[in-house]
Amino acid sequence: MNHKEKLLQVYKQATNAEDIQCEIPDNYKDFISKIANNCTRLKGVYTVLITLLVHKTLNPDQDIRFHQAQIGGFSGRNIDKQYITPTLQELGLPAMAESGWLTRSLEQPKPYTLDYPGKIGNKSVKEAFLNLIDWVQKNPDKAELALRILLGQVIQNTNFTKIKITKIENNARLNIKLIVDGLEEHFNFNYKTHGASKLPVLAFYAIYQILIEEVERYKLCTLKKLASHTASDLTSRSAGDIEVFDENNKLFEAVEIKQGKKIDIQIIRIVKEKIVKYHPQRYCIFSSSDIENSDAELIDIEISGIDKNHGCQIIINGTIPTLKYYLRLISSLDNFINKYSILIESDSELQIDHKIKWNEILSEHFGIYYGDQKIGD
Template sequence: MNHTDKLLEIYKLSYSLNDIKNVNKETIDFIKSIGEKINTQKGVFTVLITLITHKIMNPEQDVRKHQTSMSGGFSGRSIDSVHITPTLKKLGLPSMAESGWLTRSLEQPYPYNLDYNGKISNKVVKEAFLNILDFIEKNPTSATNLLRLLLAEAIASKNDAIVAIVPLKDAEKLTIENITKALDEHFRTKYSTHGGSKLPVLAFFAIYKSLIKEIGRYKDCTLAEMGSHTASDRTSKSAGDIEIFKEKNLFEAIEIKLDKAIDVTIVRIAIEKIARYNPDRYYILSYIGIKESDKSQITELINKLKLEHGCQIIINGLLPTIKYYLRLITSLDDFIMNYSNLIEKDTEIKKIHKEKWNELIEKHLK
């Protein structure tokens, strides 16, 4: 049995906790502290899941020694990347883009002892993280129940975020104007949590699902699955937020900025990605627009790239581009259905974003 199988086995036992008796109240409270911050401390959660799973399979291993460079250590990151993070994603539970060990505060080359100096941002979470691992080393037979308790917190978080998106009653009432109004309000609402910056990415993904079926330019093209919107450029292996492939080659990439103007730095980063991935077109779209003081430099960079590489960088506003694309697609109903489904199922979109979309459907689209 590998780590994937073991995690799935314990996951099935995590919906009921009535038989758990060998975990003290202090440790249960520490696990609840992790659960309360699970969506903002995904790295800590993922690393804990990895280490506890490994402890169950290897009771003699001190799992605080999470790197092979440590005496008696092992590679926690490898186990996470191959087994844990992919399984968490499959289960729809909080997870990092690739591995919890890509979080700088957790990748330090020191054991996770109680005096660990890694700068985990939340002090309560750091205390809980280190004390849970300390408890496991002192009580290795409790590892299975600890994993069940931790997974139960993740399941509760997942269930709390479930919001059914209301279906449209009359698709005939849909217009480009009222759809744009609804999207505009969905994007610009000030939410009390993170995740809102992914909303326009989902909107364009929904649009492209129609475009690749209907527009001749996209014949024989495929739409790549979206990666995590929280992945940094340091860890992301994609050319943009949305990628379209033709015959296994990158055809177009779209980079979307909600709350940041397009400046010369953003364009230079795009040019680096173009050199690496070689798309035919590269779109940079921003809700705010172009930084006025950078316009001339941006124009020079775009023109130079076109001459030297051949790729065309297209810069535009989010809403004007959405309006233009909505004119090209046959069914506005399909777009709304696709967007609603993406919002409902995406694990990075929070409950508040989903409830807001239901409110906007009632307000603008019915």
């Protein structure tokens, strides 16, 4: 049995873990809950822990604290990349773009002992992570039980964020102003949770899904699947939030969304590095804020140099003005709303508040109904 098969086997049993709760001490159940409750925010930690638990069930004599071959252990990263992360993605559970070991705080060539020096952002999550590994290493027969409880709680948390968003058909009330007003409210609402910065990325992705079908410029182009919004571009090996490839599979256009950030010279210099590496014809930077006035002249000089030396046009514009313009280009506003709604509904990085709010906006702005009742009634 390989690691994927073992993970799937435990997954099938994970939603019913009441019979094994008493076999794990309360403090370690609390540690499991801490990891599960942070599985979307700290996906690297959760993914690495699942990899180690699966490996321990298959290899009970292996010291899973030694997670790299160079420190006398095994290659956890290769196991994760080949078996664990792809399986989590298939199951619709929170997952990294490639591997949890690409997280800097977890990739250090040091064993995961209780004094592991990696700077995991949340101290209580780090404590839970290292203590669970220590406990399972000392109690290898408990590895599968811990994995089953962890997966069960992650499934429960993931299902909690699944909100059905209705599809609209030929809604006569739709117009660009209504849509833009609704998007602005969705982007800028005062959420009490993290993750709202991904909303404009999803809106632009929905627009680009239509542009590549309808606009001559994008004929024969393909849209790359969205990477994790919490991963750095270095980790995800992407040139931006959105990437369009031509018929030869070469990067044609990249888009970066800077929600709430002014465009300064540092952003342009980072973009220049990506242009030199990936060679797009056009690089778009859309921001909800303005250009930093003190950097305006330097930005103009840098953009002109990039165009002259690398043949890439950099376009800077506001998020909402650009969406207004793109909405004028497409043939069906209903199509855009439905594509955006599908992305909102299926995205595992968004919180339940973001999804509920979009349902409310569909009702209040667009008059979309479930039968005789508006959504949210």
